[in-house]
Amino acid sequence: MEADREDAARLCRGDTSGLAGLMERHQGRLFRYLLRLLGDRSVAEDVFQQTWLTVAGRIRRYDASRPFLPWLVTVARNLALDQLRRRQLDSLDEADEPVAPPSGSDPFERALARQSAARVEAALAALSPLDREVLTLRFEDELALPELATTLGVPLPTAKARLYRALERLRGKLLAPAAGRTP
Amino acid sequence: MNAHVTELLALAAAGALDRADAERVVAHLGECAACAARADEWRELADALRRLPAPRLEPALAARTREALEAALAERAERAFNRAALAFVVGLAWTLAIVGWLLFDLVAGELALRLARPIGSLAAWYASYLLAGWLAAGAAAVLLGRRAQEQEGRTV
Numbered sequence: 001m002e003a004d005r006e007d008a009a010r011l012c013r014g015d016t017s018g019l020a021g022l023m024e025r026h027q028g029r030l031f032r033y034l035l036r037l038l039g040d041r042s043v044a045e046d047v048f049q050q051t052w053l054t055v056a057g058r059i060r061r062y063d064a065s066r067p068f069l070p071w072l073v074t075v076a077r078n079l080a081l082d083q084l085r086r087r088q089l090d091s092l093d094e095a096d097e098p099v100a101p102p103s104g105s106d107p108f109e110r111a112l113a114r115q116s117a118a119r120v121e122a123a124l125a126a127l128s129p130l131d132r133e134v135l136t137l138r139f140e141d142e143l144a145l146p147e148l149a150t151t152l153g154v155p156l157p158t159a160k161a162r163l164y165r166a167l168e169r170l171r172g173k174l175l176a177p178a179a180g181r182t183p
Numbered sequence: 184m185n186a187h188v189t190e191l192l193a194l195a196a197a198g199a200l201d202r203a204d205a206e207r208v209v210a211h212l213g214e215c216a217a218c219a220a221r222a223d224e225w226r227e228l229a230d231a232l233r234r235l236p237a238p239r240l241e242p243a244l245a246a247r248t249r250e251a252l253e254a255a256l257a258e259r260a261e262r263a264f265n266r267a268a269l270a271f272v273v274g275l276a277w278t279l280a281i282v283g284w285l286l287f288d289l290v291a292g293e294l295a296l297r298l299a300r301p302i303g304s305l306a307a308w309y310a311s312y313l314l315a316g317w318l319a320a321g322a323a324a325v326l327l328g329r330r331a332q333e334q335e336g337r338t339v
Binding site: 016048053140 | 240
């Protein structure tokens with residue numbers, strides 16, 4: 001965080017070495033977040049570039065007493081949601097989708113036994129952008145719940161509820177093919 | 184046995200429970216095999232999410248982004264310099280105008296004395312001088328601006 005603060009201060013002064021440091025530390029996580037949220041590599045690449053350009057333009061608005069990553073993700077999120085709205089790729093929130101298939105630990109156990117990274121990734125890709133977003137922020141970026149809520153721009157209980165629903169839907173996606181094959 | 188905590192298990196695996204709920208879950212799992220098994224499933228899913236391979240960021244994209252950023256920062260710096268230069272030039276012009284008035288007053292008074300005849304309204308002379316100066320500066324600014332635009336057009 002100290003390094004982020006110093007680099008942000010450099011960037012405020014127009015020193016591009018600050019930018020190099022910030023990019024070096026956060027570009028991988030930013031790109032993963034955008035790819036998960038947008039679900040399309042070329043769109044994610046465009047928004048990745050726009051995000052850094054926006055960051056360079058608005059770096060003076062960054063509060064250096066807070067961690068840099070959630071602020072970066074908030075900037076990226078606004079751009080990505082604009083992009084999703086413009087493209088109308090998908091419904092942002094699949095509220096009508098059943099939360100989970102019929103419960104029962106046996107099929108779930110079987111599904112989990114077969115699960116692999118590719119399988120989880122495929123199930124994740126089948127979720128709505130907002131579900132993918134909350135899961136990647138919590139599990140891949142490891143944002144704490146208050147940071148998650150701030151980044152999503154929602155109160156803490158809402159963030160928790162979104163996380164819960166996203167997990168249930170992911171579980172549902174993982175179970176669905178297994179349930180289909182079960183006699 | 185406490186009531187089942189099925190609803191809390193997903194959030195427990197995500198590390199998103201407050202302390203009271205987390206303690207309730209731990210207490211319940213110690214005495215309920217069904218919930219303990221379900222908690223293991225959620226933990227496995229959470230671990231799988233944490234272990235997902237990170238998508239590869241193409242080095243070319245990172246390089247392109249860095250170049251675009253450096254160009255944007257350079258443009259911003261140039262705009263800031265231009266604004267400062269313009270403010271300086273405007274300040275200098277007003278200073279010269281005021282100092283010029285004092286000098287003009289002095290010189291014109293001396294000239295009238297030497298010629299021993301009136302040379303007309305000093306204010307009118309000075310206004311003409313200022314007007315000519317500003318028109319010349321404006322024409323120079325327009326010509327320089329056009330030249331800069333032509334140069335930009337050639338480089339794009």
